[in-house]
Amino acid sequence: MKKILTVIGARPQFIKASVVSRAIQQTDGLEEILLHTGQHFDANMSDIFFNQLNIPRPDFQLDIHGGRHGEMTGRMLKEIEKALLAHKPDRVLVYGDTNSTLAGALAAAKLHVPVAHVEAGLRSFNMQMPEEINRILTDQVSDLLFCPTDAAVQNLNNEGFANKPVQVLQVGDVMQDSALLFTEKAEPPAGDLPERFVLATLHRAENTDYPERLAAIVAALNQIHGTLVPVVLPLHPRTRKLIAQHGLELKAHLIDPVGYFEMVWLLDHCQLVLTDSGGVQKEAFFFGKPCVTMRDQTEWVELVAIGANQLVGADSRKIIEAVKTNFGREVQDTQELYGGGKAADKIVEVLAFS
Ligand code: UD1
Ligand code: UDP
Numbered sequence: 001m002k003k004i005l006t007v008i009g010a011r012p013q014f015i016k017a018s019v020v021s022r023a024i025q026q027t028d029g030l031e032e033i034l035l036h037t038g039q040h041f042d043a044n045m046s047d048i049f050f051n052q053l054n055i056p057r058p059d060f061q062l063d064i065h066g067g068r069h070g071e072m073t074g075r076m077l078k079e080i081e082k083a084l085l086a087h088k089p090d091r092v093l094v095y096g097d098t099n100s101t102l103a104g105a106l107a108a109a110k111l112h113v114p115v116a117h118v119e120a121g122l123r124s125f126n127m128q129m130p131e132e133i134n135r136i137l138t139d140q141v142s143d144l145l146f147c148p149t150d151a152a153v154q155n156l157n158n159e160g161f162a163n164k165p166v167q168v169l170q171v172g173d174v175m176q177d178s179a180l181l182f183t184e185k186a187e188p189p190a191g192d193l194p195e196r197f198v199l200a201t202l203h204r205a206e207n208t209d210y211p212e213r214l215a216a217i218v219a220a221l222n223q224i225h226g227t228l229v230p231v232v233l234p235l236h237p238r239t240r241k242l243i244a245q246h247g248l249e250l251k252a253h254l255i256d257p258v259g260y261f262e263m264v265w266l267l268d269h270c271q272l273v274l275t276d277s278g279g280v281q282k283e284a285f286f287f288g289k290p291c292v293t294m295r296d297q298t299e300w301v302e303l304v305a306i307g308a309n310q311l312v313g314a315d316s317r318k319i320i321e322a323v324k325t326n327f328g329r330e331v332q333d334t335q336e337l338y339g340g341g342k343a344a345d346k347i348v349e350v351l352a353f354s
């Protein structure tokens with residue numbers, strides 16, 4: 001029996017891991033040990049996904065969250081190392097680009113446990129982003145690099161990965177697998193909602209940690225909601241805290257973070273997505289909705305190239321203009337940019353034989 005220890009900790013990782021865990025369970029000869037770092041811990045940021053997406057209860061629940069990046073990552077590193085020594089897995093599996101990803105990859109590499117990275121090769125080329133540091137370092141210590149897109153493979157080639165003794169594989173995007181698998185479970189969030197609306201999310205450090213950027217985004221959201229079209233915004237706890245801290249007033253249709261089934265419903269029923277999330281940019285596309293991205297770069301460059309996604313940074317005027325131009329526009333997925341829902345099976349097939 002091949003033992004895989006999976007490290008997850010943040011909301012998008014639960015959604016990504018759900019489809020891979022399911023495929024592992026269906027594969028003879030593979031056993032998964034699940035470690036939840038605790039990075040996300042509110043019921044609507046963590047438990048709800050385990051319940052809705054049928055993710056097995058974690059074998060390890062570390063309850064590590066908060067603190068500065070070094071402290072959080074360091075505490076995770078220490079505890080993940082203990083779990084690895086206790087379980088002696090054949091491989092560690094990590095997702096994406098959070099502090100939990102880096103801690104899992106580094107703890108494994110130091111103990112010479114091979115690392116598989118799902119979402120390898122993504123780059124924003126902005127080293128100010130904590131995510132960029134996490135993903136570059138994780139790729140460096142991985143020997144199985146599961147890339148979601150051609151651009152991600154190209155990034156790794158540019159960094160010389162083709163000459164390393166590792167496997168770089170384009171398998172598609174596990175988030176498309178999740179979207180396809182769970183669409184039929186879509187359900188409206190509790191409470192009344194406007195009939196036509198912009199679905200917004202906002203949490204990235206590059207926006208929320210810079211008061212001027214945050215204020216400019218809040219001003220744009222207030223104007224869109226007040227004069228153009230209602231903005232429905234499930235508010236991330238990070239953003240809620242920082243908005244209060246800076247004394248800002250956000251006048252949108254605010255709701256608490258929702259489960260995946262509710263999020264899928266919102267994606268399906270909105271007329272435009274306005275976000276700084278990585279995952280939500282692609283989900284807009286999966287649901288045929290135009291996306292306006294409040295960032296200066298994106299890792300999902302193919303969506304910008306085909307005109308499905310527009311980058312507007314944190315510039316109030318550009319945000320409002322882009323919402324006006326794109327609202328209600330239809331976006332068609334004609335090219336299967338993300339693999340068509342087969343990523344998890346491809347990943348697990350490779351895991352079983354390596
Ligand atoms: C993290 C990831 C980011 C990812 C995001 C997904 C890093 C460096 N960042 O950012 O890449 O896009 O997750 O959502 O790993 N908090 C709560 N309750 C929770 C979760 C968080 O109150 O359930 C609070 C924390 O206490 C902290 C703040 O939100 O004050 C930020 O949490 P943290 O996990 O540090 O980073 P995210 O912004 O969630
Ligand atoms: N999501 C959710 N509920 C919410 C907001 C987001 O289920 O209230 C889902 C979203 O559909 C996507 C994932 O969380 O699948 C994206 O996570 P997030 O935006 O927190 O992180 P990022 O992708 O930017 O790292």
